Amino acid sequence: MKALVVDGINDYSVQEVGFSEPKTGEVLIKMKATGVCHSDLSIINGTIPMAAPVIVGHEGAGIVESVGENVTNVKPGDHVALTWVPICGECYFCQHQEPYLCSAGSMAMGKQLDGTSRISRGDTPVNVMTLLGAMAEYAVVPSISLVKIEEDIPFAVAAMVGCGVMTGVGAAIKTAEVKPGSTVAVFGCGGVGLSVVQGARLAGAKTIIAVDLSQNKVDLALEFGATHGITSKDAVDEIKKLTGGIGVDYSFEVVGIPALVTAADMSTRRGGTVTVVGVGKLTEFVNINSMMFSLSAKTYKGCFYGNANPAVDFPNLLSLYKQKRLPLDDMITKTYDIDDAPKAFEDMEAGLNARGIIIYD
Ligand SMILES: [Zn+2]
Numbered sequence: 573m574k575a576l577v578v579d580g581i582n583d584y585s586v587q588e589v590g591f592s593e594p595k596t597g598e599v600l601i602k603m604k605a606t607g608v609c610h611s612d613l614s615i616i617n618g619t620i621p622m623a624a625p626v627i628v629g630h631e632g633a634g635i636v637e638s639v640g641e642n643v644t645n646v647k648p649g650d651h652v653a654l655t656w657v658p659i660c661g662e663c664y665f666c667q668h669q670e671p672y673l674c675s676a677g678s679m680a681m682g683k684q685l686d687g688t689s690r691i692s693r694g695d696t697p698v699n700v701m702t703l704l705g706a707m708a709e710y711a712v713v714p715s716i717s718l719v720k721i722e723e724d725i726p727f728a729v730a731a732m733v734g735c736g737v738m739t740g741v742g743a744a745i746k747t748a749e750v751k752p753g754s755t756v757a758v759f760g761c762g763g764v765g766l767s768v769v770q771g772a773r774l775a776g777a778k779t780i781i782a783v784d785l786s787q788n789k790v791d792l793a794l795e796f797g798a799t800h801g802i803t804s805k806d807a808v809d810e811i812k813k814l815t816g817g818i819g820v821d822y823s824f825e826v827v828g829i830p831a832l833v834t835a836a837d838m839s840t841r842r843g844g845t846v847t848v849v850g851v852g853k854l855t856e857f858v859n860i861n862s863m864m865f866s867l868s869a870k871t872y873k874g875c876f877y878g879n880a881n882p883a884v885d886f887p888n889l890l891s892l893y894k895q896k897r898l899p900l901d902d903m904i905t906k907t908y909d910i911d912d913a914p915k916a917f918e919d920m921e922a923g924l925n926a927r928g929i930i931i932y933d
């Protein structure tokens with residue numbers, strides 16, 4: 573089968589690899605759609621270190637082809653969305669209603685949960701991102717990384733719900749808990765940032781200010797519910813002007829750049845909430861003024877996977893889609909064959925797509 577394999581920093585290509593049957597607790601998926609997400613690029617460019625060779629792709633949906641022993645949640649023919657955090661139901665976090673922090677997969681390091689690979693290139697085992705490796709024609713994944721979806725949901729939509737949409741909408745609704753009538757600023761308007769905008773809109777925010785240096789992305793944000801767009805570097809001043817000098821109730825940083833976290837902080841009113849969704853570099857730190865930390869009485873939140881409980885939240889988001897309250901079809905700017913996956917990353921880096929999606933036959 574074909575897969576997008578990363579062999580080193582910025583060294584990636586579509587290659588032919590082999591796969592083996594699912595073992596106990598695992599499922600073979602025929603992939604139908606894979607979203608092209610910034611976290612894939614972070615592995616390609618080395619921001620998130622992963623041992624090569626590795627297949628990226630963590631935002632996907634497909635059809636169950638076969639199941640290993642002891643798989644009870646899905647059967648062949650089921651339509652499924654992938655979750656890039658497996659939910660074991662047994663660890664400390666799962667038992668404390670924080671399934672998005674499930675520790676089951678954290679030691680997998682590119683392998684399956686038993687420490688071995690199902691994908692190979694000749695005699696070489698090939699690693700996969702987040703137990704999935706979804707940018708491939710087939711994936712062998714843990715059954716606890718799957719959520720069954722209804723058959724009338726387009727695969728591309730289900731794929732996006734598995735990462736970008738869950739993270740962004742979840743950041744607004746579940747992490748920050750945006751309240752009706754509030755003011756919001758979103759720094760960074762890629763696929764996840766646009767989903768934060770949509771989450772803030774669903775939560776009833778009255779003012780949603782989208783900030784991005786790309787006019788194209790700000791225009792998209794305005795289509796998805798932002799009330800104001802800012803492309804200048806003086807975003808903090810402009811946000812203050814738009815909020816009567818006070819600052820917004822909620823700010824979101826969705827890029828992973830320390831200076832932007834500071835800008836989000838400076839744009840937030842006393843007592844407001846700053847939520848960081850973007851993943852920065854391991855070597856970088858964020859500055860918060862030591863005196864103002866206390867005096868401004870703000871809440872600082874880190875958002876991981878939009879505080880997702882995939883088994884509950886994926887179906888909820890997909891119902892909002894069916895009710896036309898989440899216009900996810902409009903998020904899909906362009907689709908690609910697996911052979912064109914490298915072009916999809918070029919387009920993402922050029923800021924051309926709300927979301928690019930790989931579609932398989
Ligand atoms: Zn992602």
Ligand SMILES: [Zn+2]
Nearest residue numbers: 660663666674
């Ligand atoms: Zn768990």
